[in-house]
Amino acid sequence: MxxxxxxxxxxxxxxxxxxxxxxxLKELAASAGMSEFTLQRLFSRWAGISPKRFLQFxxxxxxxxxxxxxxxxxSAGESSGLSSVSRVHDLFxxxxxxxxxxxxxxxxxREITYGLHETPFGECLLAxxxxxxxxxxxxxxxxSATLKALSDxxxxxxxxxxxxxxxxxxxxxxxxxxxxxxxxxVNLKGxxxxxxxxxALLRIPEGRLISYEDLADASGAPHxxxxxxxxxxxxxxxxxxxxxxxxRKTGAFGGYRGGLDRKKALIAWESIPSLxxxxx
Numbered sequence: 512m513x514x515x516x517x518x519x520x521x522x523x524x525x526x527x528x529x530x531x532x533x534x535x536l537k538e539l540a541a542s543a544g545m546s547e548f549t550l551q552r553l554f555s556r557w558a559g560i561s562p563k564r565f566l567q568f569x570x571x572x573x574x575x576x577x578x579x580x581x582x583x584x585x586s587a588g589e590s591s592g593l594s595s596v597s598r599v600h601d602l603f604x605x606x607x608x609x610x611x612x613x614x615x616x617x618x619x620x621r622e623i624t625y626g627l628h629e630t631p632f633g634e635c636l637l638a639x640x641x642x643x644x645x646x647x648x649x650x651x652x653x654x655s656a657t658l659k660a661l662s663d664x665x666x667x668x669x670x671x672x673x674x675x676x677x678x679x680x681x682x683x684x685x686x687x688x689x690x691x692x693x694x695x696x697v698n699l700k701g702x703x704x705x706x707x708x709x710x711a712l713l714r715i716p717e718g719r720l721i722s723y724e725d726l727a728d729a730s731g732a733p734h735x736x737x738x739x740x741x742x743x744x745x746x747x748x749x750x751x752x753x754x755x756x757x758x759r760k761t762g763a764f765g766g767y768r769g770g771l772d773r774k775k776a777l778i779a780w781e782s783i784p785s786l787x788x789x790x791x
Contacts, residue, residue, distance in 0.1 A: 513629035515557040516776070518543065520633065522550075523772045526566065536562060557631070558780055568779035571762035577720040577782070578760065584716065585729055604713060604751060607642050608699045608706045618668025625661060625670060626677030627654060630685045632750070632773055632780075636661060637677045637684075638670075643696030644680055647748045649769035664700070664747060684751060697748055707731055708742035715756045718782045722760040744768060750777070 525542050526534065534542070539562065540550040554562045567573065623645060625638035630649075636657045638646040646664060650657045662670060683695065699706055711729040715721050721729070727739040746754040749769055755777045759765045767774035 512557065512631040513633060515553055516631055516633050518553055519557050520770075520772045520776060522562070523569070523775050526569070527772065527775070558783060560783060565779055565783075568782045569775055573782075574720055574758055574762035574764070577718075578722055578725075578758070578762065581715060581719040581721045582725055584719065585714070585721075585725065603694055605643070605694050605696050606699055606706075606710060606713070607696065608701070614700055614702075616667060618665035621665070621668045623661075623665055623668045623670050624673045624676050626672060626674035626681075627657075628674070628678060628681040630681065632777060635681070635749070637681050638665075639677060639680060640668075640698055642698040644748060644751070645698045645700065647684075647751060649749055649773055651768065651770040651773070695751065697751060700747065701742070701745070704730070704732060704735065704738055705742040705745060708739050709746055709748075709752045712743075712746070712752050712754060712756070715753060717753075718784060720756050720758050720778065723757060723765075724760055726757055756781075 522539055522543055525539065536547050536550065540547045543550060545553070551561060554560065554565055558565050621640055623638050623640050625636060625646070627634060627636050627650070629635075632649065634650040634654075636646065636648045636650065636654075637644065638661055646661055648657050648660055680695075699709060701709065707730045708726065711726060714729065723736050723740050723743070724733075726743070727733050727736045730739055730742075732739055743754045743757050744766070746752050746768075749755070755767055755769070755774045757765070758778075764771060764774055764778075
């Protein structure tokens with residue numbers, strides 16, 4: 512899956528570079544150095560659908576439609592007092608925020624275990640302490656930059672590499688086997704607003720998108736859109752806290768710490784079940 516993803520990401524990048532031209536399957540296959548049959552098989556193996564169908568998830572109009580749907584879901588959740596989506600994530604992912612004192616100590620006296628692993632969306636670094644997962648970062652450029660990001664986050668902690676220990680978390684996350692009987696625990700280090708934003712992100716259903724403005728409302732900070740966007744960018748636990756589901760209100764994808772091509776792949780991959788249901 513990781514090898515497949517690297518090839519899929521390069522194809523998404525080519526599509527982005529040539530979005531006005533909208534290259535055909537034949538042109539995509541030629542630019543990727545593979546046959547049309549191989550390209551079809553690659554996408555089918557990774558995403559379960561054809562390249563043409565996959566590309567339907569990467570349009571401005573579809574993004575705008577998903578933004579409208581998410582806005583309706585959040586509004587319904589607010590009027591009922593509790594979002595059912597939020598309840599599901601509360602059961603599956605338990606978040607524990609650090610105290611102000613722990614935040615100031617920057618990990619002093621704490622041991623953090625980390626490992627680098629392959630996933631369906633490329634390589635990632637996962638780190639955990641005694642309270643749960645504290646970092647999950649996709650490797651956007653090279654391992655050294657990602658390792659530096661981890662050490663910058665925890666400058667006073669003792670970092671220990673143990674891939675066997677972190678493997679169990681990665682397997683659980685990306686095989687999607689967690690349940691309310693065996694939830695995932697995450698330990699968040701951030702300001703009060705950042706914690707609010709990250710918890711609000713957990714309310715966004717898979718296969719849906721949210722604008723920075725609506726996320727600010729959902730976070731209880733409607734007049735702090737810039738600060739909310741900064742909190743999104745500083746999310747330390749990618750994928751589980753789905754910052755990739757935040758896009759611009761115009762439907763444009765915006766940025767992503769893990770790489771824009773990966774963001775597009777994540778959004779499209781998560782949207783597949785909903786489009787398949789619509790077509791059924």
